[in-house]
Amino acid sequence: MTRGVESVCTDRRTGMAAPPNIRLDLSNRPENVVLVRETLAGVAEAIGLDAADLDDIRTAVTEACNNVVLHAYEGEEGGLEVEIYAMGGVCSVFVRDRGIGLQPHASEDQWIVGIGLPVIEALAHRVDFEETPGGGTEVRMEFATPGAQTLEPPEGEAAGFPNGVLGAGATKVTIAPVAPLARTVLPRLLGVLAARAHFSTDRISDALLVADALGAHASRSASAGHLRIAVSIEPRNLELSLGPLDSGGGRELISGSTVDGLGRVIEKLSDHLSVAVDGTYEVLDVQLIDRR
Amino acid sequence: MASTAAVVPTQGLAPSKTDDVAELFERWHRHADPMAREALVRRFMPLARRLARRYERSSEPFEDLLQVASLGLLKALDRFDPKRGHPFSSFAVPTILGEMRRYFRDSGWSVHVPRGEQERALKVRDAQESFANEHGHAPTVNQLAEYLEVDSGEVIEALQAIQAYEALSLDAPRPGADGDAMTYGEAVGHEDERYELVELDATVTAVLERIPARERMILRMRFVEDLTQTEIAARVGVSQMQVSRLLRRSLDQLRALTQDTKKAL
Numbered sequence: 001m002t003r004g005v006e007s008v009c010t011d012r013r014t015g016m017a018a019p020p021n022i023r024l025d026l027s028n029r030p031e032n033v034v035l036v037r038e039t040l041a042g043v044a045e046a047i048g049l050d051a052a053d054l055d056d057i058r059t060a061v062t063e064a065c066n067n068v069v070l071h072a073y074e075g076e077e078g079g080l081e082v083e084i085y086a087m088g089g090v091c092s093v094f095v096r097d098r099g100i101g102l103q104p105h106a107s108e109d110q111w112i113v114g115i116g117l118p119v120i121e122a123l124a125h126r127v128d129f130e131e132t133p134g135g136g137t138e139v140r141m142e143f144a145t146p147g148a149q150t151l152e153p154p155e156g157e158a159a160g161f162p163n164g165v166l167g168a169g170a171t172k173v174t175i176a177p178v179a180p181l182a183r184t185v186l187p188r189l190l191g192v193l194a195a196r197a198h199f200s201t202d203r204i205s206d207a208l209l210v211a212d213a214l215g216a217h218a219s220r221s222a223s224a225g226h227l228r229i230a231v232s233i234e235p236r237n238l239e240l241s242l243g244p245l246d247s248g249g250g251r252e253l254i255s256g257s258t259v260d261g262l263g264r265v266i267e268k269l270s271d272h273l274s275v276a277v278d279g280t281y282e283v284l285d286v287q288l289i290d291r292r
Numbered sequence: 293m294a295s296t297a298a299v300v301p302t303q304g305l306a307p308s309k310t311d312d313v314a315e316l317f318e319r320w321h322r323h324a325d326p327m328a329r330e331a332l333v334r335r336f337m338p339l340a341r342r343l344a345r346r347y348e349r350s351s352e353p354f355e356d357l358l359q360v361a362s363l364g365l366l367k368a369l370d371r372f373d374p375k376r377g378h379p380f381s382s383f384a385v386p387t388i389l390g391e392m393r394r395y396f397r398d399s400g401w402s403v404h405v406p407r408g409e410q411e412r413a414l415k416v417r418d419a420q421e422s423f424a425n426e427h428g429h430a431p432t433v434n435q436l437a438e439y440l441e442v443d444s445g446e447v448i449e450a451l452q453a454i455q456a457y458e459a460l461s462l463d464a465p466r467p468g469a470d471g472d473a474m475t476y477g478e479a480v481g482h483e484d485e486r487y488e489l490v491e492l493d494a495t496v497t498a499v500l501e502r503i504p505a506r507e508r509m510i511l512r513m514r515f516v517e518d519l520t521q522t523e524i525a526a527r528v529g530v531s532q533m534q535v536s537r538l539l540r541r542s543l544d545q546l547r548a549l550t551q552d553t554k555k556a557l
Contacts, residue, residue, distance in 0.1 A: 034445040038452060059346075122386040188452060195448045200430035201420055202521045204451065205536035212540055216547050259546050261500045262515040292429050292520075 018153035019226075020083035020094075021181065025172040028073055028080045028097065033065045035171065035192050036082050040093070042185035047086050047148040057091060057143050060123040064095040064139045072099030072136065086151045090125075091143045098136040152177045155225050171233075176226035179219035186218075187211040189229065190240070194288070197233040203290040206269045207238065210286065213257035213265045214242065220256070221249030224281070236290040243283035250275030250284040317374045332369050333362075339381060340365040343388050347396075357392070364391030409453055415440060416450040417533045421525075430522040430532060454533045455540065499549050507542040510535060 022039060026032040037058050044054040061082075068080045081096040120127055124141040132138050154176030173189060175181040187208045194207035218227055223246050230241045245253065254273060257265040267273060272287035313335070319328035344354065344361040368387035372380055419439050423431040433451070437444040500508055510528065513519045514535075521539070525532040 031445065034448050037449070041452070117382075119385055121382045122389065187455075191452055192448055195433035195444070195451070198432045198434065200432055200522075201436070201451070201532055201536075202430040204433070205521055205532070205539070208455070208536065209539060209543060212543060213547075216544075259499070259511075259515075259543065259550070262511060265515070265543065268515055 018085075018087070019176065020085050020174075021087070021151045021154065021176060022082075022084040022185065023174040024080075024082040024084075026080045026082070028069050028078050028099075030069050031196055032080055032171075033062060033069060035189070036065050036080075037062060038188040038192050039082075039173070039185055040084065042181070042188045043084055043086055043091070044148075045184040046180045047091075047145070047151060049091070049145055049148045053091075053143065053145055053148070056123045057093065057141075060120045060141055060143075061093050061095065063117075063119050064093075064141065067139075068095060068097040068099070072097035074100060086145070086148070087153055088150055089144070089146055089148070091145045091148070092140065093143070094138055094140050096132055096136065096138040098132065098134065100135070151181070170230045173229045173231075174226060175229070177219070178222045178225065178227045182218040182227055183212075183215040186215040186229070189231070190238070193231050193233050194238055197238045197290070198235045199238070199288075199290045200292055203288070203292070207288055210266055210269050210288065214253060214286075217253055217256040218242070221245045221252050238288045240286045240288075241283050242286070243278060244281030245284060247280070247282060250282045253284055313380060314374050317369075317372065317380075320369065321374075329369060333365065336365055336369075336380065336384060337362070339384060340388055343385065343392065347392060360392050360395045361388050364388035367391065409450075412446065413450045413454045416447055417454060417531050420533060421531055424522045424525075424532065430520065451533075455537060499546055502549055503542050503545055507538055507545075510538050511542055514539060 022043060024036060024039060026035065040058050040061060041054060043049070044057075049057075065080060065082070068078075072078060072080075079096075079098050081094075081098075083092075083094040083096075085092040085094075120139070120141060123143075125144045126142040128140040130138040130140065171189075171193060173185070175185055190207045190211040191204060194204040199207065222244065224244050228241075228243060232239045242253075254264055254266050257267070259265060262268070266286070269288070270286050271289040271291075272285075274285045276283045276285060313332070316328040316332050316335075319325040320332060340361040341358060343364075344357040347357050364387050365384060368380070368384040371387070372383050374380070416436060419436050420431060423435060423439060431439070433444050433447045436447045440447065500511075503511075506528075510524055513524045513527070514521065519527070521532045521535045525535045528535070530538075
């Protein structure tokens with residue numbers, strides 16, 4: 001189903017055969033909208049997107065996400081899936097739910113309450129609405145970003161999430177290519193989640209330093225070309241799993257954070273570090289606690 | 293212009309269904325019926341109001357913003373062509389946003405109101421300090437949100453924005469404990485002597501030596517003395533946010549320097 005600007009979805013599907021540069025698997029809890037907004041800011045930094053374009057994209061995507069938060073599951077908890085593509089002078093953002101789905105011929109008031117839909121239509125270069133297999137809706141927004149750099153298309157579909165400390169409620173993010181996205185997205189991601197884990201501003205900032213250290217060297221230890229990050233939070237506790245890393249990649253990441261005279265930054269700031277072997281790959285688990 | 297005497301039954305103005313909207317446009321555009329226009333304004337004013345709210349973070353009074361948005365709405369009502377088959381709102385939103393952007397431009401503001409954003413960031417920074425002074429430890433985001441009576445999402449975004457602001461000048465006056473303003477430069481100068489002595493014990497390596505003494509001092513406090521950032525902030529006389537930024541920046545520089553050194557070897 002298509003609304004707004006004329007479109008050819010099937011062509012776009014083949015055109016979008018590459019996996020997204022970023023994929024977020026979240027729940028439809030309202031606080032996850034901030035996570036999506038901050039991830040978009042991270043992408044903008046990676047591709048040199050100007051503030052006005054970022055603002056437009058964030059506004060439109062916020063409306064689409066709010067719709068999933070408020071209406072997709074009729075008050076129940078469910079998935080909020082976001083894919084971001086930044087290739088070929090275009091930034092596309094798909095926002096997907098697995099909820100009640102779009103009723104054909106629904107009026108826009110039923111569809112996205114208030115000004116959501118007109119805002120998306122006004123800000124996006126192109127908007128399509130698709131029904132997702134098995135129910136639910138996907139809003140596909142395309143934004144022209146002529147001045148921005150383009151990211152490499154990720155290669156193939158990556159394997160599942162690393163088996164680490166992850167619970168079902170974990171926030172899951174896949175990024176590819178690892179450079180430059182790990183450097184710009186990881187700190188924003190951990191910053192938001194540390195805040196949500198009731199960390200003090202001191203400890204939130206430590207989380208940023210750990211994320212910086214991981215992001216700076218991740219591409220060297222992740223030759224698979226993509227990185228999956230899963231984060232579980234509880235009050236004053238944040239657990240992060242990062243993989244797939246090459247054999248020995250976990251240790252390499254930790255020792256790569258060494259500053260002569262200060263020690264290993266990641267080790268100094270985190271409460272627990274471990275490397276798990278997952279088939280031919282490694283997964284680094286990092287735990288941060290706020291002990292104040 | 294048709295005269296205002298074109299009286300219509302009031303129940304005809306009930307502005308709820310799409311058909312009514314089409315009819316109201318017909319009456320306004322073709323017969324210049326001011327009551328039809330008023331009904332349209334009433335119906336779509338919530339839209340203008342919500343768009344105005346978007347810019348409320350700026351320090352402009354909301355009434356002014358609402359006025360600009362209303363002006364945009366009136367323009368949209370005049371220019372809208374119902375025959376094209378698009379809903380009015382999809383025409384009105386860009387028109388109203390355009391009007392607001394023009395207003396900000398004309399009054400010397402950037403469309404994206406960085407001043408509002410920066411003001412918010414400064415408020416968060418100051419609240420962080422007041423809280424830390426009062427309670428002896430750093431606040432959580434929820435505590436800051438409560439303190440500032442804003443949504444915690446806004447605080448999170450402000451915290452992230454602070455990381456990017458070079459505009460929060462290092463020499464911005466800091467409120468001292470007894471109300472004295474102390475600049476960052478003064479505070480560092482004051483503390484420096486002590487740390488010069490520590491550095492004589494030869495633990496400082498070639499790479500660390502290449503960043504400024506004040507950054508080196510802050511790194512040392514965090515990683516060697518294991519002080520919290522709030523404790524460092526109190527000692528140095530800058531905000532904790534500033535300590536956070538300085539740590540991130542200097543670690544970034546050190547990473548680059550280390551890489552250069554490795555390449556050179």
